[in-house]
Structure formats: C-alpha cells, structure tokens
Amino acid sequence: MRVPDQRSRNRARLSRKDLKAPDEFITLTSRFLSYANQHLHTIALILAASVSCVILVWALLAYSHGIERQAFASLWDIERQLRSAADGSTIPAATAERLQQITQQFGAGEAQGYAWLYLGHLHYRQANYTAATMAYQQAVAQVRPTSLLWSLGSLGMAYALEAGGESWQAQGVYQRLIDARPVGFLLEAYLGKGRTAEQSHDVETTVAAYSTAIEQFPAQARALGLADKVEALKAHR
Numbered sequence: 001m002r003v004p005d006q007r008s009r010n011r012a013r014l015s016r017k018d019l020k021a022p023d024e025f026i027t028l029t030s031r032f033l034s035y036a037n038q039h040l041h042t043i044a045l046i047l048a049a050s051v052s053c054v055i056l057v058w059a060l061l062a063y064s065h066g067i068e069r070q071a072f073a074s075l076w077d078i079e080r081q082l083r084s085a086a087d088g089s090t091i092p093a094a095t096a097e098r099l100q101q102i103t104q105q106f107g108a109g110e111a112q113g114y115a116w117l118y119l120g121h122l123h124y125r126q127a128n129y130t131a132a133t134m135a136y137q138q139a140v141a142q143v144r145p146t147s148l149l150w151s152l153g154s155l156g157m158a159y160a161l162e163a164g165g166e167s168w169q170a171q172g173v174y175q176r177l178i179d180a181r182p183v184g185f186l187l188e189a190y191l192g193k194g195r196t197a198e199q200s201h202d203v204e205t206t207v208a209a210y211s212t213a214i215e216q217f218p219a220q221a222r223a224l225g226l227a228d229k230v231e232a233l234k235a236h237r
Contacts, residue, residue: 071102071111078118082125091122103138113142113149120156129164133157151182158192162199171196171205187217191224198233207233 078095099122102115120135139153154177161170174196177189194209210230214221221227 071105071109071115074098074102075111075114075118082118082121091125096122110142110149113139113153116142117149117153117156120153120160124156124160124163127163129160132160133164136160145180145182148182151177151180151185154180155185155188155192158189162192162196167196167199171200187213187220190216203233203237 078099081095082091096119099115099119103112103119105112116135116139120132120139123129123132123135136153136157140150140157143149143153154173158170158173158177161167161173171193174189174193177185178193190209190213194206194213197203197205197209207230210221210226210233214226214230
C-alpha cells in the first residue's frame with residue numbers, strides 16, 4: 001500500500017483560518033516598501049551622502065598619492081645633487097628650502113621622512129652637527145624600527161653625535177641599532193660602538209664591541225685589522 005506523503009497530511013490538517021493567515025515574508029516586504037515610500041527623501045539623502053563620502057575619500061587618496069610622487073621626484077634630484085657635490089662645497093639654498101617644504105607638506109607621506117633624512121645629510125656636510133642630529137631624529141620618528149629609513153636615520157644620528165663630540169649619546173644610538181639588528185648595518189653599529197667607547201676611555205666596552213664584530217664579520221674584521229687593535233687594547237688595560 002502507498003504511504004501518503006507527509007506534506008499532504010500537513011496541508012490536510014491546516015484549518016481555513018491558517019490558510020487565510022498572511023505569509024510572514026510577504027508581510028515584512030510590504031512593511032519595508034511602505035516604510036521606504038514614506039521616508040524616500042531621507043533614504044535618498046543618506047545614499048547621496050554615502051556616495052559623496054566615497055568620492056571625497058577617493059579624491060583625497062589620489063591627491064595624496066600625487067603629492068607624494070612629486071615629493072619623491074624632488075628627493076631623487078636632491079640626492080643626485082648631494083652625491084655629485086664635493087665635500088664642503090656650498091649647496092644651493094633652494095635645496096634646503098625644498099626639503100623643508102616637503103617635511104611640512106600635507107600628503108607627502110613617506111617622502112616627509114626621507115626629506116628629514118636628506119636635511120640631516122645637508123647639515124652634516126656643513127658641519128652643523130646639532131641641526132643634523134635633530135633632522136635625523138625627525139626622520140627616525142616617522143617610521144618603525146623595521147623600516148630602512150629608521151636604520152639610515154639612526155646611523156646618521158649616531159655619526160652626527162659622534163662628530164659633535166657626544167660620544168656617550170652616540171654609543172647609545174649605535175646600541176639601539178645593534179638591538180634592532182637591521183640587515184647591512186650591524187657591522188657599522190659594532191664599529192661605531194667600539195669607536196665611541198674608546199673615545200670615552202671605556203676599554204672593556206671597546207674590546208667587547210670589536211670582538212663581537214670579529215666573530216660575526218671575520219672577513220671584514222681582518223681587512224680592518226680589528227684583531228690587532230683588540231690585542232693592543234688588552235695590552236694597555
């Protein structure tokens with residue numbers, strides 16, 4: 001014998017009242033359409049505002065990208081100018097003015113940090129080590145320690161402090177570089193730490209820094225004669 005379909009049984013059990021009851025989906029749809037019709041003007045304003053916000057954000061991003069691109073183009077020209085200029089030669093005042101402009105320009109993005117870096121280079125070439133240190137500090141403050149700009153700015157700051165006779169402060173910056181362990185900067189950081197410690201007559205720190213450099217960078221250390229220097233320092237303890 002054929003078993004009656006379960007759905008047929010359920011339909012058979014529905015009363016007339018149940019059959020006449022409105023469908024929930026249809027009811028909700030009707031209510032929504034009614035609400036939308038009553039508040040059509042408000043909804044249109046909200047949609048228009050949303051679209052305007054999207055367009056505004058897009059325009060700001062496009063503007064910032066264009067400003068940043070122009071700033072980097074200027075920085076490339078300035079870098080070539082600094083590289084070609086002889087040490088101690090006069091750099092045009094317009095170069096420093098353009099760098100200052102980029103550091104304060106809205107939308108310049110990452111170019112602001114590099115403008116501070118090149119300002120530091122410019123002041124360093126002019127033997128204005130205090131101004132160079134401040135510029136390098138600004139460059140470092142723009143980025144995280146994982147950034148190349150952070151390593152370049154930190155190394156420049158250490159050089160400027162060292163050249164200005166601030167050996168203890170320079171040693172601290174070299175140590176921060178060592179702690180961050182940026183690729184390509186470690187050897188110079190150890191050498192700088194050893195140099196500044198030696199200037200401060202801290203023989204123990206000097207020997208430790210140079211010895212670590214010998215262990216981690218044996219080929220470069222041999223070329224620099226660090227082993228002989230360490231032995232000489234140990235002999236004069």
